[in-house]
Amino acid sequence: MKLIRVQQEDFDAGILQAELHAGRSDIGACVTFTGYVRDLNLDDDVQALRLEHYPGMTEKALEAIVDEAVSRWNLSGAAVIHRVGELRPSDQIVLVAVTSTHRGDAFAACEFIMDYLKTRAPFWKKEQLKDGSSRWVEARSSDDKAAQRWER
Amino acid sequence: MTVRVFYFAALAEQVDCRSEELETDATSAGELIQRLRARGEPWQSAFDSRTQIAINQHLAGPDDGLDDGDEVAFFPPVTGG
Numbered sequence: 001m002k003l004i005r006v007q008q009e010d011f012d013a014g015i016l017q018a019e020l021h022a023g024r025s026d027i028g029a030c031v032t033f034t035g036y037v038r039d040l041n042l043d044d045d046v047q048a049l050r051l052e053h054y055p056g057m058t059e060k061a062l063e064a065i066v067d068e069a070v071s072r073w074n075l076s077g078a079a080v081i082h083r084v085g086e087l088r089p090s091d092q093i094v095l096v097a098v099t100s101t102h103r104g105d106a107f108a109a110c111e112f113i114m115d116y117l118k119t120r121a122p123f124w125k126k127e128q129l130k131d132g133s134s135r136w137v138e139a140r141s142s143d144d145k146a147a148q149r150w151e152r
Numbered sequence: 153m154t155v156r157v158f159y160f161a162a163l164a165e166q167v168d169c170r171s172e173e174l175e176t177d178a179t180s181a182g183e184l185i186q187r188l189r190a191r192g193e194p195w196q197s198a199f200d201s202r203t204q205i206a207i208n209q210h211l212a213g214p215d216d217g218l219d220d221g222d223e224v225a226f227f228p229p230v231t232g233g
Contacts, residue, residue, distance in 0.1 A: 035233055051232070052161055054225060057209035082232060094233050114233060120211065122225075123232025124161035136162040139202075139229030 001077035002070070004062045006053065008085040011095055020077040020099045027076045029103035031110040033096045039089035045130040051084045051093070054122035058082075065116045069098070072112070073105040080113060082123065112150050119147040153177075153220035155184070160227035166198040181205045181224060182214030202229055 001020055005011075013032050021027055037049050066078045076099040083093050096113045100106040125137040158171045178184035185203070189196050205212045206225040218224065 053232070054158070054160055054206070054209070054227070057206055057225070060209050061211075118233045119230065121232050122160065122206070122227060122230055124228065125231045126161075136228070137231040139231050 001079070002063075002066055003077075003079035003081075004059055004066065005079075005081045006055075006058050006062070006084060007081065008083060010083070010092060011081045013095055013097065016079055016081065016095065016097050020079060020097055024076060024099075026101060027099045028101045029106040030097060030099045031103070031106040032098075033094075033110050033114055034092055035094040035114075037087050037089050037091045037093055044127075046089060046127045047130050048089075048128040049087045049091075049093075050126045050128065050134075051087060052124045052126065053082075053084050057122050061121045062117065065113055065120060068116070069109040069113050073100065073109045074102075075100045075105060075109055078109065078113065080117065082117075082121070084123070115143070115146045115150060118143040153218070155218060155220075155222045155224050157184075158223065158225040160225065162228050163198055163203065163226055166194050168194070176218075179217060180214065181207060181212055181216050181218060184218060184224060185214065185226070199226065203227070204229060 013034055017030055039046050062080050069078055079097045081095040087093060096110050098106045098110045126134055128134045155174050157174050159167055159169055164170050178187050185199050189199055204227050207216055208223050
């Protein structure tokens with residue numbers, strides 16, 4: 001099972017996990033990653049976050065990343081849900097869930113999908129600060145390095 | 153030929169444009185950037201070495217060729233997740 005969703009609404013990791021596992025007795029592991037909105041970035045107070053994306057390409061990019069994971073590891077299923085629009089601190093922002101027969105594949109694929117998502121999926125965050133100003137979040141070189149580990 | 157160009161995030165704000173239809177003789181994405189920068193400010197400084205390119209919704213490089221009807225997008229490094 002492969003699932004890609006880009007949506008404004010919140011999500012429930014438990015429900016998605018149950019969907020990935022439903023009717024399958026060959027699955028031995030499910031690894032999920034949930035990303036949340038922080039209220040602190042570079043020591044400033046972040047009041048809200050607006051997520052812009054490139055409709056059409058976003059879905060294609062996420063699908064390509066998941067397909068790459070499926071080609072590299074032995075997976076039973078993989079899902080990515082990414083929220084867009086206005087988000088508040090402590091809101092959930094992204095969910096990656098991967099199922100496999102053995103945990104090693106699920107752990108590695110989940111991390112790979114997040115690392116590639118961070119550098120290849122067309123999302124951009126804009127932070128709204130408490131003083132009324134706003135600014136675009138800068139890409140981090142540590143994210144590039146994390147993604148480069150998987151290059152081959 | 154005609155291409156549809158999209159701009160996103162900080163780059164869209166800098167050039168105050170989100171999309172446009174362009175008649176151009178640029179044969180590659182890099183050439184198209186040169187044509188856009190030749191418009192002067194704010195276009196001149198909106199593009200830099202970190203500007204990312206997508207052609208028909210796939211990540212591309214400056215040397216990748218353009219065809220009539222292509223959808224080209226320019227944007228800053230992505231920051232999702």
